[in-house]
Amino acid sequence: MASYTLDDIRAAAEAKYGATEINFGDDVCRLLNPLRLPKEKRTELLAIQDQLDGEDADQEAVLGQAIRLVAESQPAANKLLKAVGSDLAILAEIFETYGKGTQVGEA
Numbered sequence: 521m522a523s524y525t526l527d528d529i530r531a532a533a534e535a536k537y538g539a540t541e542i543n544f545g546d547d548v549c550r551l552l553n554p555l556r557l558p559k560e561k562r563t564e565l566l567a568i569q570d571q572l573d574g575e576d577a578d579q580e581a582v583l584g585q586a587i588r589l590v591a592e593s594q595p596a597a598n599k600l601l602k603a604v605g606s607d608l609a610i611l612a613e614i615f616e617t618y619g620k621g622t623q624v625g626e627a
Contacts, residue, residue, distance in 0.1 A: 540621040542600060549600040550592040551618045565589055583611040
């Protein structure tokens with residue numbers, strides 16, 4: 521019979537559903553996998569993704585909102601967004617990288 525500790529399960533979950541880390545300068549912003557977010561934040565993330573598909577969406581604002589939502593730390597998210605500035609291409613690439621990192625863990 522196989523036996524596992526809760527720590528074993530936590531380590532496996534972290535390996536499979538871990539955060540996407542964005543390093544910039546001496547700082548790091550950890551973007552949490554949607555499965556690691558509380559239910560209300562997961563619901564909000566789905567709504568934000570729907571907004572991105574809208575024709576009149578302010579993509580810079582919506583992507584910034586998404587990054588703030590999934591970031592482990594609001595100060596780190598704010599630092600990241602300040603470092604990016606209003607470069608929509610960089611924001612889109614961050615969100616795309618985040619999305620690729622979370623696809624493995626999606627049910």
